[in-house]
Amino acid sequence: MVRLLGVSKAFQEGQNSRVIFNQLDGTFGEGEIVALLGRSGCGKSTLLNLIAGLDAPDKGKIFVDGNEITGMTDEQRSLFRRHAIGFVFQFFNLIPTLKVEENLLLPIELKRRIGPEDHRAALTLLGEVGLEDRAESFPDVLSGGEQQRVAIARALVHDPALILADEPTGNLDLETGRQVLELLFRMTRQRRRTMLLVTHSPEVAAVADRVFSLRDGHLEPRELADET
Amino acid sequence: MTEPATVVTSAPTAARLDWKLGETRLVDVGGLTREVKLVALLEPDDELSRRALDQLLVSDIATAQELLGRLGRLSRIDLLVAEGESGDALLERARAAIPDSAMLESTAARQRSTVQMTRAFELNLTALSLLALVVGMFLVYNTVNFSVLQRREWIGTLRLLGVGRRVLLRTVLGEVLLIGLAGTVIGLIGGTLLAGGLVRLVTQTINDLYFVLTVREASLSPWSLLKGLILGVGATLLASLAPAIEATHAPAREAVLRSIVESRKHRAAPRAAAAGAALCVLGGLLLLLPSQSLVLAFVSVFAVIIGCGLLTPLVTMLSMAALRPAASASFGILGSLAARGVVASLSRTGIAIAALTIAISVTVGIGVMVDSFRQTVVEWLDMTLQADVYVSPPAVIATRNDQTLDPVLVERLKDTPGVSASATVRGVDVVSAFGSLRLVALRPSGDRFDGYEFKSGQRERAWLAFRNEGAVIVSEPLAYRLDLDVGEALVLRTDRGDRPFEIAGVFYDYVSDRGMVMMHREQYERFWDDRSIHGLALTASSGVEPDDLVRRVRERAAGMQHVLVRSNRALREASLEVFDRTFTITAVLRLLAVLVAFVGVLSALMALQLERGRELAVLRANGMTPKQVWKLVTCQTGLMGLVAGLLSLPVGVLLASLMIFVINRRSFGWTLQMVLPPALFGQAVLVAVGAAVIAGLYPAWKMARTPPARALRRD
Structure with a gap:
């Protein structure tokens, strides 16, 4: 599903260049839920951005669902994301000027004009995340957990092949985080989708099929069962 | 010599x-x-x-x-008189020695009357320039607002660390002062360069309307520069005071949250609208005061302009709610996002729309005023120019001819084959209790007032008094300026001494804002020794083409005196040419106001681009293409322009009414018929939308090019 071949990325910080990845390789299979662990600033979010085509590597190739996204133009990458990728962010990132249902339908509306069946699907999905009565609300009146549930529904509404979740519980209290995570895992598994989950919590990562640690610019497999 | x-x-x-x-x-x-x-x-x-x-x-x-x-x-005789008793005695002797038709006046009084002549013209130009400054102040407000909001985290952190409000306010205002100073210096340099081009236009207008003036280059006095500096820096500080106080006096936590600022703006919109409406009403009430003061009229106009500006945020919110379904139906989610985005960032967009509304409404207002004025003049020319051919010596001042025609030539031209009737005019400056007045001695071709429309007085009665009883008629601007009316007596200094002349009528006239007194030629010759003529109007016999008559007249005048021989149509065209030239300067100032507003929309959109970087990155992460970013920004700017354009129409008509019925009346004393040209309104909306969309091009380009990951990383 996702293949990384010799990916390198560095950021310029003043006069110095900070290397994030150097010749990074990795493969994540279809239907797999993979957790990426690592310290703050080790490049976990950057890796998600590269896989989503939101950023470009300095060197190397990235394949998603058989498509080489590193060879695409900005326009092509946008179109690709629209079909193949769903995003869940730490800070929810709902559009404050759109209502809950409109936020949910955003990925579809960017693709084509929506019809009554899309509204029905959106309401069903909202029902799945327990927010069927909040379709007409604006995000700022929802709690953090509710907002993240809307974000999960938005990430799944256009049925993407790959879900990228960047610390989805990082901004939530423990209990709400647990509920949101459970929902995210359940819905992803039900749909048999691939998910890359970035977290710094081994407890969160423990629920994933495979866990990798991002250290010194390389992916290292980790066995959390032994650790716990 | x-x-x-x-x-x-x-x-x-x-x-x-x-x-x-x-x-x-x-x-x-x-x-x-x-x-x-x-x-x-x-x-x-x-x-x-x-x-x-x-x-x-x-x-x-x-x-x-x-x-x-x-x-x-x-x-004229210039006298240098010593101060004191000896000087006074000399003046007494001079007063006794001069003939009845002359007057003794001080140099200061003479200069005052010259200044008085162009006072209204100058005041109108000053008001238009101030208008550009008001639009500029909206933009300064917007910029400072943006600048402090950009640093709200910095301000909030400093506040949390215990930095006092006054220190912060001083810091912000100190920065504003420096920026204002830099902007004003650049403005002064730009203004000096602009003045070089404008001086020719202003000189031409003064030459056309008032007196001969030769100015080849703009002369800038240090006082003018100082005034500009004080105005520029003062306006900057004034406009930035409110946002600076608001940002530095907010509770420390609130200063950090953008959403609180926006929701505060939303809550403030109805209050601002109420204040705006009150300001408009106050402006209206000022006009009800029994006064001819032009300054008061301009204060009223500015109150209305600023009042309408304050109404803009609420109108924007309501308009966007109304336009959103249509925008959504036309552009899908992008239309909806665009409409909501305008309201969501009201602190930015509201001011930009207000600035654009004011600039465009001023354009509409001046446009309606000029069109109304022009239409009135066209109708007046149609009515007044009754003869077929007009003969006059070449004049230096278009609306005032002091040169005379050779009397032999006049008689010769009257006898031109194909002429059925003739009329003559002679214009002179005469002394009155009100100072120097323009007196026109008319020998009409017919036996009634053809081509004169009376504002007050009865036409037939006025004619009989004018023809047989030595009465005069006065033009509307003169009657307004001197508060004269039918039945009153106007004392003029003739060659036979001061004589009262009864006013038999007040007629509409648009030749000069100074106005004129019209007297029958026979009466004029009775009291003045002057026998000169400076204009001859000839009526063609039936069957004679005016152009043929022009040719014949030119042939008969050849070799005698170089004269201008113009057909009715040519004179009309020449008159309208002078009219159009007079308003060129106005068009330039209108353009300036629109340019300032354009910069306002551009800066507001640049601010939005910086602020909404993360939102756009989220949209990009969800599959929005760079093309869709363009579309979103264009849709948003288009909506902003549309609201500004539509709002500028009623505001523009309101301004036009004030200009036509108050400013113009108090400046020049003319009655104008208001004309509302639909094409002008369409043009205004197009200019507003066009300016907004063009202003959005660069921000759209920047937004489309910004890598989304960079904005997401700022989390």
Whole structure:
């Protein structure tokens, strides 16, 4: 599903260049839920951005669902994301000027004009995340957990092949985080989708099929069962 | 100079004309060709003398009288009088010695009357410039607002760390002062360059309407620059005070949250609208005061403009709610996002829309005023120009001819085959209790007032009084300025002393804002020794084409005096040309206001681009393409322009009404019919939308190019 071949990325910080990845390789299979662990600033979010085509590597190739996204133009990458990728962010990132249902339908509306069946699907999905009565609300009146549930529904509404979740519980209290995570895992598994989950919590990562640690610019497999 | 036909001029003027000492040149004096010899050159000692002597020929009095055809007459005697009793005694003697038709006046009074002549014109130009400043102040407010909001985290952190509000306010205002100073200096340089181009337009208008003026370059006094500096820096500080206080006095936590600022703006919108409406009402009430004060009228106009500006945020919120379904139906989610985005960032967009609304409404207002004025003049010309052919000597001032026609030529032209009737006019400046007035002696072709529309007085009665009883009629601007009406007596200083003349009517006239008194030629000749004529109007016999008559008249005038022979149509065109030229300066200032507003929309969108970077990155992460970013920004700017354009129409018509019925009336005393041209309204909306969309191009380009990951990383 996702293949990384010799990916390198560095950021310029003043006069110095900070290397994030150097010749990074990795493969994540279809239907797999993979957790990426690592310290703050080790490049976990950057890796998600590269896989989503939101950023470009300095060197190397990235394949998603058989498509080489590193060879695409900005326009092509946008179109690709629209079909193949769903995003869940730490800070929810709902559009404050759109209502809950409109936020949910955003990925579809960017693709084509929506019809009554899309509204029905959106309401069903909202029902799945327990927010069927909040379709007409604006995000700022929802709690953090509710907002993240809307974000999960938005990430799944256009049925993407790959879900990228960047610390989805990082901004939530423990209990709400647990509920949101459970929902995210359940819905992803039900749909048999691939998910890359970035977290710094081994407890969160423990629920994933495979866990990798991002250290010194390389992916290292980790066995959390032994650790716990 | 004691020799006949010799003149002296300044060395720079001679150099420009390539006129060598001792060389003889032909000059045209009121259509008559004369020969003069340059016998000396004046070397100006300083810049002031150089300007004063520019384009001036100096000659002996006898030569001047011969050249100008004014034998035995002096137009002015300058007296240098000592201070004190001896001077007063000398003035008494002079007063007793001068003829009845002359008057003794101080240099200061003379200068005052010249200044008075162009006061309204100058005030109107100043008001238009101030308007650009008001639009600019909206933008300064917007910029400072943005600047402090950008640093709300910095301000909030400093507040949390215990930095006092006053220290922060001083810091922000200190920065604003520096920026204002830099902007003002750039503005002064730009203004100086602009003045070079504008001075020609203003000079042309003054030459057309008031008096002859030669200005080749803009002269900038240190006082003007200082005024500009004070205005620029003062306006910047004034406009930035509110956002600076708001940001630095907010509770420390609130200063950090953008959403709180926006929701506060939303809550404030109805209050601002109420204040705006109150300001508009106050502006209206000011007009009800029994006054002719032009300054008060402008205060009222500015109150209405600022009031309408304050109404804009609420109108924007309501308009976007109304436009959103249509935008959504046309552009899908992008239309909806665009409409909501405008309201969501009201603190930015509201001010930009207000600035654009004001600029466009001023354009609409001035446009309606000029169109109404032009239409009134066209109708008035249709009514007034009754003859077929008009003959006059070439004039330096388009609306005022002091040159005269050769009496032999006048008689000869009257007898031109194909002429069925003729009328003559003679305009002179006469002294009255109100100062110098323009008196026109008319010998009409018919036996009634053809071509005159009366504002007050009854036409037939006025004619009989004018024709048989020696009464005069006065033009509307004069009646307004001097508060004269039918039945009153106007005392004029004639060659036989002061004489009262009954006013038989007040007629509409748009030749000059100074106004005029019209008297029958026979009455004029009874009280003045002048027999000159400066205009001849000829009516063609039936079956004679006006153009044929023009040709015949030109043939008969050939070799006698160089005169302007114009058909009715040509004179109409020439009159409208002067009219259009008068308003060129207005068009330039209108354009300036729109340009300032354009910069406002651009800066507001740049601010939005910076602020909404993360939102756009989220949209990009969800599959929005760079093209869709373009579409979103264009849709948003289009909506902003549309609201500004639509709102500018009622505001523009309101401003036009104030300009037509109040400003114009108090400035010039004219009655104008209001005309509402639909094309102008369509044009205004297009300009507003066009300006907004063009202003959005660069921010759209920047937004489309910004890598989304960078904005997401800022989390």
